[in-house]
Amino acid sequence: KEKAIATPTKTNQILKKYGFSFKKSLGQNFIIDVNVLTNILKQAGVTKDSDVIEIGPGIGALTEQLAIHANQVVAFEIDQRLKPILMDTLQAYNNVDIVFQDILKADIKAIMGEYFKAELPIKIVANLPYYVTTPILMRLLMERLPIDSITVMIQKEVADRMAASPGTKSYGSLSIAVQYYTEAAVALHVPKTVFNPQPNVDSAVLHLQLRDQPLVQVDDEAFFFDLVQAGFAQRRKTLRNNLSRHFAGTFDKETIENKLQAVDIDGTRRAETLTIDEFASLARVFAKNEN
Ligand code: SAM
Numbered sequence: 001k002e003k004a005i006a007t008p009t010k011t012n013q014i015l016k017k018y019g020f021s022f023k024k025s026l027g028q029n030f031i032i033d034v035n036v037l038t039n040i041l042k043q044a045g046v047t048k049d050s051d052v053i054e055i056g057p058g059i060g061a062l063t064e065q066l067a068i069h070a071n072q073v074v075a076f077e078i079d080q081r082l083k084p085i086l087m088d089t090l091q092a093y094n095n096v097d098i099v100f101q102d103i104l105k106a107d108i109k110a111i112m113g114e115y116f117k118a119e120l121p122i123k124i125v126a127n128l129p130y131y132v133t134t135p136i137l138m139r140l141l142m143e144r145l146p147i148d149s150i151t152v153m154i155q156k157e158v159a160d161r162m163a164a165s166p167g168t169k170s171y172g173s174l175s176i177a178v179q180y181y182t183e184a185a186v187a188l189h190v191p192k193t194v195f196n197p198q199p200n201v202d203s204a205v206l207h208l209q210l211r212d213q214p215l216v217q218v219d220d221e222a223f224f225f226d227l228v229q230a231g232f233a234q235r236r237k238t239l240r241n242n243l244s245r246h247f248a249g250t251f252d253k254e255t256i257e258n259k260l261q262a263v264d265i266d267g268t269r270r271a272e273t274l275t276i277d278e279f280a281s282l283a284r285v286f287a288k289n290e291n
Helices: 008-017 034-044 061-069 080-089 108-115 130-142 156-163 173-181 221-231 239-246 253-262 276-287
Strands: 051-055 072-076 096-099 122-127 149-155 182-190 203-210
Touching: 008 080, 034 061, 034 122, 034 149, 034 182, 034 203, 051 061, 061 072, 061 096, 061 122, 072 108, 130 149, 130 156, 130 173, 149 156, 149 182, 156 173, 156 182, 156 203, 173 182, 173 203, 173 221, 173 276, 221 239, 221 276, 239 253, 253 276
Parallel strands: 051 072, 051 122, 072 096, 122 149
Antiparallel strands: 149 203, 182 203
8 A cells, every 4th residue: 555645755746746846825735654643533523424514625645545534525625836746646546526716605505405315414524724714614614514523623722712711711603603503622733843844833623513503592693692791891890891892882881780789799800710601691781672
């Protein structure tokens, strides 16, 4: 059997053969360690009974492992220069399709329908470009794609924020946005040495298990997320202070105090101590126009 793409020598061979130069602006840091890839697949729970969407195949390091272990793979790649390379490196696999489109613009649902033949659980697995991690993940979640889980290598600090619990330094509006849709966990930390070129930041694998229902029930999601953002607007200020500023044109101070009391939340608390449930209660009372 041929050597895996994800080794330092094989990767260098491929890069040299095609005279490929990394584009920093596209977040191109390729994985050169098969063990890390095996571990990512394990965290994702990829088997022959799963179909996989990959974002950013690069020269195919992760794609190859997915092709070997999953039923079918569809990968989205923005960099057209990788076309001849991927045609070469993945030629042995007939269960892979590469779509050369920006994942932020592609009609993901339509493409899923077009390529996936079996009705298997669909997983998203990727070593994401770090410059667009949050927009990509938020798009995938907000589109309500029919997917089972998302397992991605991202900047460690961002992974920590997405999986953070109330009362911790990393907890904020991003934690709430992600956990509203998923059960989030940082699965493993990854050293810089497994990449070529090495990124400037630390990396971690984040696993997101999609919920059947959002974590909390809110009537108006946009209003809920606005209120959460407002709560965290100035982290060091009290909830009362941040909400007063946000609702200044709508409610007077007394009304705001009444609303806080109605849901039994002390206005001197900081947003970082509130659970998602508590934010949902706040959204319910603040959505009402009465005091
Ligand atoms: N999967 C490969 C690996 O692990 O070795 C490469 C991962 S590299 C961190 C990120 C990849 O995402 C690059 O191939 C880059 O060209 C691609 N990419 C960057 N922005 C993208 C976008 N908006 N849509 C699709 N792919 C993108």
